[in-house]
Amino acid sequence: MNQVNIINFIRGIEPREPVDLVEPVREQLALVQKHKLPATWLLQYDALIDLRFTDMLLEADPLQEVGIWFEVVQPMAEKAGIAWRGRYPWDWHSHVGFSVGYTPAERERLADVIMAEFYERFGYYPQSVGSWFIDAHLLGYLFDKYQIVASCNCKDQWGTDGYTLWGGYYNQAFYASRRNGFMPAQTAEQQIPVPIFRMLGSDPIYQYEAKLGSNGQSVITLEPVYSGDEGGGGIPAWVRWFFDVNFRPEQVSFGYAQVGQENSFGWQQIKDGFIDQIEQAAELRQEGKLTVVTLAESGRWFRRRYPLTPASSISALTDWRRQGHQSVWYNSRFYRANLLRQDGRLRLRDIHLFDENYEERYLESVCEERDSRYDTLPIVDGAQWSDDTKAGLYPVFYDESGAEVELAVRELTTDESRDGELRVMLELEDHSTAVLRFSEQEIAFAYTGGACKLGLRMVWGDTPEVPAIQASSDEIRYVYQDYGYSLKLQGVENVASKNSEFVLRAEANAIKLQF
Incomplete structure (x- = not known):
């Protein structure tokens, strides 16, 4: 099952530069209706009270869904009885423009204001509410009081526009913890039963370690506005590669991508990429390779099918840049992991643990700064722990003399035919083989090619994001943000x-990491 959501969110004001905000919506709506495609239109409050937008959507065909984009703007705050603190009527800084900048009681008042306005305009409450990030208190309130069925949030990124979301469920969708709107829950009792779909479509090879600049990490996503040398949704060849990678016939659970763009960029900047992507989605739907549904339809489908967050994967076995890199992502409700093959070397460059008890910073507290941060619990972080040292967990061998030999990988292939499980087969340069098996609570690494013993070498640089780490033969213990957690080990002889x-040396030819 491969699903596409076309999600366009709509702002009523753009203070940064003059731009026609109506034209993109009019053109996007005409295009999806021309192709008879359903789409989701998420209205920010200033657009919700603007008849130019609401009249257009009220006249749209019945395939279109209208929902809420939850950023806080001046008329919304003032109607909720909250003094406006922004520089402009819409201010994108976290402590003004997002729910985390307000007390939990104020968040509820803001939600009631926008829901009442939506009901007055459309005669029903919206089923979908999205934002770059939504705190757990607000998301729980929207479900408990208004029974929303779906939400969406920003891709993983470091500091872009002042928003850090790092270590999350990398694509597809998850149920968040009642304590943390970014953290997948492990149990039904602690989860908010609203699936959150990850937006924007990150490049599965290059976005993770995209360069940092004055505005945070650069962006390599499916958004139509991006067409630079790094890749992005404004480049037709990149889009076709991205769709091939994400919409494979074989999936651990399902493939997913969000197509669309907010109106803030104006039509001229996004039209070529948007038109190309809509035409591609229509063609692939016609061929039976994917379905195009609204965000609410995806939410209802997800909840019927998955009572808990399922496992999912992305296998980028080809490289759009033709550098021969391969990247595999695996997510479950217990952890996420990324395996990278680069220049013949293999590296587990990212593992983050999911723990529903790790409380977000803004559950009860107010964000008082322009920047905000959501995160999960790092086990390995090849992006944030690297300096001159490239952080990661590297598989190695020990020959009969005890000498360490780095794994040299000729080719990486995957098997996603087992429900909830991803198997990665490694053909090594000496023609022997090794297998990594990712399952919901375990990563198992086995060498099947000879008498050599297996090892895992973990290295990291001197960066402020590195937690306290202690390793023994049965577990690795961490303390991050004053929160303690561990990774269990099986098959390790010594450390x-x-x-x-540190180096974990296996008793024989297999090591298991257990979550």
Whole structure:
């Protein structure tokens, strides 16, 4: 099952530069209706009270869904009895423009205001509410009081526009914890039963370690406005590669991508990429390779099918840049992991643990700064723990003399035929083989090619994001943001530690990491 949501969110004001905000909506709506495609239109409050937008959507065909984009704007705050603190009527800084900048009681008042306005305009309450990020208190309130069925949030990124969302469920969708709107829950009792779909479509090879600049991490996503050398949704060849990678015939659970763009960029900047993507989606739907549904339809489908967050994967076995890199992502409700093959070397460059008890910063507190941060619990972080040292967990061998030999991988292939499980087969340069098996609570690494013993070398740089780490033969213990957690180990004979690295040596030819 492969699903596309066309989600366009609509702002009523753009203070940064003059732009026609109506034209993009008019053109996007005409295009999706021409192709008889359903789409979801999420209205920010200033657009919700603007007849130019609401009249257009009220006249749209019945395939179109209208919902809410939850950023706070001046008329919304003032109607809720809250003094406006922004520089402009819409201010994108976290402590003004997002729910986290307000007390939990104020968040509820803001929600009631926008829901009442929506009901007055459309005669029903919206089923979908999206934002770059929504705190757990607000999301729970929207479900408990208004029974929303779906939400969406921003891709993983470091500091872009002042928003850090890092270590999350990488694509597809998840149920968040009642304590943390970014953290997948492990149990039905602690989850908010509203699936959150990840927006924007990150490049599965290059976005993770995209370069940092004055505005945070650069963007390599499906958004039509991006067409630079790094890749992005404004480049037709990149889009076709991205669809091929995400919409494979074989899936651990389902493939997913969000197509669309907010109106803030104006039509001229997005039209070529948007038109191309809509035509591609229509063609692939006609061929039976994917379905195009509204966000609410995806939410209802997800909840019927998955009582808990399912496992999912993305296997990028080809490289749009033709550099031969391969990247595999695996997510479950317990952890996420990324495996990268680069220049013949293999690296587990990212593992983040999911723990529903790890409380977000803004559950009860107010964000008082322009920047905000959501995160999960790092086990390995190849992006944020690297300096001159490229952080990661590297598989190695020990020959009969005890000498360490780095794994040299000729080719990486995947098997996603087992429900909830991803198997990665490695053909090594000496023609022997190894297998990594990702399942909901375990990563198992086995070498099947000879008498060599397996090892895992973990290294990291001297960066402020590195937690306290201690390793033994049965677990690795961490303390991050004053929160303690651990990774269980099986099959490890001994551990050798020094400075910013340690080596796990296997008893034989297999090691298991257990979550």
